[in-house]
Amino acid sequence: MKETEEKSFYERLEGKGVSRRDFLKYCTVMTASMGLSASCVGQVASSIEKAASGTRPSVVWLHFGECTGCSEAFLRTPNVGAIILETISVEYHETIMAASGHQAEKSLEQAIKTHKGKFICVVEGSIATAYNGAYGKVGGRTFLEIANDVIPKAAVTIALGTCAAYGGIPSAAPNPGGYKGVKDAIGVATINISGCPPNPLNLLSTIVKYLNKETIELDELGRPLFAYAETVHDRCPRLKHFENDEFVEEFGSKEAELGYCLYHMGCKGPETYNNCPTAKFNDGTSFPIQAGHPCIGCSEPDFWDTMTPFYEEY
Amino acid sequence: MGKRIMIDPITRIEGHLRIEVEIENNRVKDAWCSGQMFRGIEMMLKGRDPRDAHHFVQRSCGVCTYVHALSSVRAVEDACNIAIPDNARIIRNLIHAAQFQHDHIVHFYHLHALDWVDIVDALKADPVKTAKLSANVSGRPESSEYFKTIQDKLKTFVSSGQLGPFNNGYWGHSAYALPAEANLMAAAHYIEALKLQAKAARMHAVFGGKNPHPQFLVVGGVTSVRDLNIDRIKEFEDIWKETKAFVDEVYIPDLMAIASFYKNWGAIGGNNEAFLVYGDFAENSSESRLLMPPGFIRKGLGVEKLDVELITEDVTRAWYENSTPSHPYAGKTEPIKGEVAYNTDDKYSWIKAPRYDGLAPEVGPLARILVAYGKGDATAKNLVDQTLKKLGVGSDALFSTLGRTAARGLETVIIGDAMGNWLNELRSNIAKGDKKTYQSWTMPDKAKGFGLNDVPRGALGHWIEIEDGKIKNYQYVVPSTWNFGPADAHGNKGPVERSLIGTPIADPKKPLEVLRTVHSYDPCLACAVHVIDPHTNEIYKVRVV
Numbered sequence: 026m027k028e029t030e031e032k033s034f035y036e037r038l039e040g041k042g043v044s045r046r047d048f049l050k051y052c053t054v055m056t057a058s059m060g061l062s063a064s065c066v067g068q069v070a071s072s073i074e075k076a077a078s079g080t081r082p083s084v085v086w087l088h089f090g091e092c093t094g095c096s097e098a099f100l101r102t103p104n105v106g107a108i109i110l111e112t113i114s115v116e117y118h119e120t121i122m123a124a125s126g127h128q129a130e131k132s133l134e135q136a137i138k139t140h141k142g143k144f145i146c147v148v149e150g151s152i153a154t155a156y157n158g159a160y161g162k163v164g165g166r167t168f169l170e171i172a173n174d175v176i177p178k179a180a181v182t183i184a185l186g187t188c189a190a191y192g193g194i195p196s197a198a199p200n201p202g203g204y205k206g207v208k209d210a211i212g213v214a215t216i217n218i219s220g221c222p223p224n225p226l227n228l229l230s231t232i233v234k235y236l237n238k239e240t241i242e243l244d245e246l247g248r249p250l251f252a253y254a255e256t257v258h259d260r261c262p263r264l265k266h267f268e269n270d271e272f273v274e275e276f277g278s279k280e281a282e283l284g285y286c287l288y289h290m291g292c293k294g295p296e297t298y299n300n301c302p303t304a305k306f307n308d309g310t311s312f313p314i315q316a317g318h319p320c321i322g323c324s325e326p327d328f329w330d331t332m333t334p335f336y337e338e339y
Numbered sequence: 340m341g342k343r344i345m346i347d348p349i350t351r352i353e354g355h356l357r358i359e360v361e362i363e364n365n366r367v368k369d370a371w372c373s374g375q376m377f378r379g380i381e382m383m384l385k386g387r388d389p390r391d392a393h394h395f396v397q398r399s400c401g402v403c404t405y406v407h408a409l410s411s412v413r414a415v416e417d418a419c420n421i422a423i424p425d426n427a428r429i430i431r432n433l434i435h436a437a438q439f440q441h442d443h444i445v446h447f448y449h450l451h452a453l454d455w456v457d458i459v460d461a462l463k464a465d466p467v468k469t470a471k472l473s474a475n476v477s478g479r480p481e482s483s484e485y486f487k488t489i490q491d492k493l494k495t496f497v498s499s500g501q502l503g504p505f506n507n508g509y510w511g512h513s514a515y516a517l518p519a520e521a522n523l524m525a526a527a528h529y530i531e532a533l534k535l536q537a538k539a540a541r542m543h544a545v546f547g548g549k550n551p552h553p554q555f556l557v558v559g560g561v562t563s564v565r566d567l568n569i570d571r572i573k574e575f576e577d578i579w580k581e582t583k584a585f586v587d588e589v590y591i592p593d594l595m596a597i598a599s600f601y602k603n604w605g606a607i608g609g610n611n612e613a614f615l616v617y618g619d620f621a622e623n624s625s626e627s628r629l630l631m632p633p634g635f636i637r638k639g640l641g642v643e644k645l646d647v648e649l650i651t652e653d654v655t656r657a658w659y660e661n662s663t664p665s666h667p668y669a670g671k672t673e674p675i676k677g678e679v680a681y682n683t684d685d686k687y688s689w690i691k692a693p694r695y696d697g698l699a700p701e702v703g704p705l706a707r708i709l710v711a712y713g714k715g716d717a718t719a720k721n722l723v724d725q726t727l728k729k730l731g732v733g734s735d736a737l738f739s740t741l742g743r744t745a746a747r748g749l750e751t752v753i754i755g756d757a758m759g760n761w762l763n764e765l766r767s768n769i770a771k772g773d774k775k776t777y778q779s780w781t782m783p784d785k786a787k788g789f790g791l792n793d794v795p796r797g798a799l800g801h802w803i804e805i806e807d808g809k810i811k812n813y814q815y816v817v818p819s820t821w822n823f824g825p826a827d828a829h830g831n832k833g834p835v836e837r838s839l840i841g842t843p844i845a846d847p848k849k850p851l852e853v854l855r856t857v858h859s860y861d862p863c864l865a866c867a868v869h870v871i872d873p874h875t876n877e878i879y880k881v882r883v884v
Binding site: 080081083088090091092093094095096097098100101102103104105106109110111114115116118119120121122123124125126127128129131132135153156157159160161162163164165193194195197198199201202204221222275276277281282284306307308310311312313314315316317318321329333334335336337 | 345346347348349350351352353354355375376377378379380382383387388390391394395398399400401402404424445449450453458492496499501503504505506507508509530533534536537538540541543544545546547548549550551552553554555557559560562563564565566674676677678679681689774775776777778779848849850854865
């Protein structure tokens with residue numbers, strides 16, 4: 026960034042109530058969440074700046090069989106206002122949009138018509154497929170119909186959360202609605218930001234990389250490697266205790282107070298690929314293992330069936 | 340026969356909701372609420388480990404995060420006769436109270452405000468006059484420069500042609516009554532509240548690991564023993580103070596300022612015959628004292644003692660195989676396996692119709708404030724009386740869309756104020772050397788129990804039956820099921836349907852007035868849709884404290 030551009034960018038940030046320090050701290054956390062070295066903070070900052078100037082990239086956000094936890098997670102991004110009002114253009118998002126009914130449908134139609142082939146589609150929730158998708162509808166159309174109509178017109182589709190990625194809780198046995206993840210339901214390739222809910226930093230990092238035209242390497246389950254290459258166990262602050270055979274055998278015990286390893290309490294960290302221990306949640310405040318609770322494997326496909334009982338050793 | 344209007348999707352809510360109204364002579368003559376999604380979480384719980392239930396049910400909703408998990412562990416603890424340690428009670432209270440603070444702020448600004456605030460009209464405001472207005476009404480007055488900056492930001496946003504979430508709103512609608520300056524002030528606080536809510540949610544992460552879906556509850560207590568220290572308490576306290584200051588200085592003044600321009604809504608959107616409250620926030624280990632008292636009100640009468648035996652559920656108008664209306668534990672319900680036809684003369688929703696003594700009670704902030712007031716709770720009484728006086732309206736105005744929205748603000752204050760005591764209790768326990776957060780227990784072969792809870796959207800109950808150490812039956816009856824349920828076999832409508840009747844509609848193509856009342860209930864549809872499949876006639880007596 027040129028010095029004058031940089032100055033005006035930070036002036037604009039100040040106008041938004043974000044200090045230069047806040048912004049750089051935010052970029053530092055985001056850079057770390059992407060698995061990049063600290064020397065890339067400047068690059069991340071400039072890509073956000075680029076995204077924030079000129080026409081804002083359009084995002085269409087679809088809600089299917091979901092609990093809105095993924096939207097809520099996204100809203101926990103510090104200074105989310107600057108993102109949704111000044112960085113991207115959220116053309117359709119049922120939780121926050123002003124319009125309802127016909128006017129909401131119009132917003133969706135306008136967005137996919139105007140930005141065909143160019144918009145980012147974020148999908149939250151899984152798709153009911155039993156009985157032609159009878160168990161989930163918006164505006165009288167099944168999730169299945171809407172997905173088949175909208176998703177193929179997107180430039181890229183991000184399946185946000187374990188439901189959109191792999192089916193998640195609606196697809197847990199016996200799966201009465203025949204719920205499936207986006208890829209399985211309609212056969213399109215998706216970038217899967219799994220987690221229940223996922224870390225919003227992983228979503229934002231993916232969007233920044235995409236807008237920067239960077240290649241986003243994925244694992245065999247469609248998850249970006251910058252966030253999902255290592256297990257929770259690999260980066261766990263309690264790993265030393267595992268190696269030293271120091272385990273919690275009961276909640277509330279002396280060992281629990283000492284922060285020993287939770288493997289015997291059913292921790293699924295060794296089988297779960299995610300960056301929770303390094304990215305943490307809610308502006309770096311904590312993550313479940315830090316709160317003394319075993320990992321439940323929420324970013325893995327079918328974890329509701331394959332990782333349960335949660336409190337039994339795997 | 341009037342004109343029928345269908346609104347689907349209803350936005351700025353959780354989940355998939357359709358509202359249909361019949362309009363005659365510019366008023367709503369009849370209304371139908373329809374839940375449009377079914378997942379079936381109770382069906383998944385059968386045969387699973389009771390200790391896991393709270394993780395499953397927490398995923399009922401990510402907006403109402405934590406609350407189902409709390410009811411669930413309470414149900415298992417009740418079944419297994421577990422008394423949780425005092426620290427666990429306090430931490431659970433704090434997280435629950437934090438949920439109320441966060442949820443109500445987000446509801447007011449991001450889900451409800453645009454029904455009353457014309458964002459586009461804010462562009463016409465005079466920033467100097469706006470600063471004067473904020474000096475008069477706000478506990479946090481801002482300068483004209485500040486409002487000018489916000490207005491410029493909005494202008495840039497609108498002139499970019501990329502209106503995003505504000506595209507196709509009902510801007511300029513004749514039912515918007517705020518002066519441009521009040522619209523600008525509220526728009527500024529909409530943006531402030533976006534920042535604040537992300538911070539407020541950190542209270543959950545301090546003791547709960549993360550938000551949404553905190554992960555620290557276990558049957559028997561909480562796991563965050565390492566966070567039970569002075570530094571973490573201070574961290575929580577700082578966020579609580581900042582949140583409380585926002586509530587006192589911004590949220591409540593905005594609520595009062597906006598309400599003063601919409602006093603006519605003190606006579607719209609009421610029409611309910613009963614109110615139900617389970618109560619919550621145990622003030623002592625034996626749970627004999629609750630901050631929010633339980634009770635049942637038949638309109639116009641005093642508060643009755645709660646009797647959960649009087650609950651029945653009816654599926655006549657919902658997409659389940661027909662069965663006799665019965666207590667949740669005596670009924671059998673199955674979703675229709677196949678295509679479901681939406682027909683307002685027959686079945687039209689995935690939501691069931693719960694009834695209390697045959698009535699359709701409203702649950703939520705208004706019900707809680709009314710019960711506390713009726714029971715002579717001094718704090719609630721003072722707040723309500725002051726509010727009515729300030730607005731210059733009578734007590735009848737409580738039974739309305741305006742009253743419901745005001746009650747939500749008032750309880751945010753009551754609960755927020757109580758949090759300081761719990762933080763002090765935690766400190767004094769630590770000082771005494773009490774860091775106990777978990778009670779050991781063993782799983783019985785056979786047991787039954789329930790957990791009651793009052794959560795941001797209303798009364799919530801979870802019931803569990805355990806056999807061979809596994810879940811034999813699990814069911815929950817949820818606030819939005821009470822509020823958004825359809826008609827029953829006798830044709831009695833659900834609370835929201837009743838509330839909509841009589842609403843004036845200026846422009847049937849832009850039914851803004853319908854949204855006002857629907858949003859005043861803070862709908863959560865993912866929670867509301869349930870399947871219950873019990874095989875027992877056992878009915879529980881509920882301890883009323």
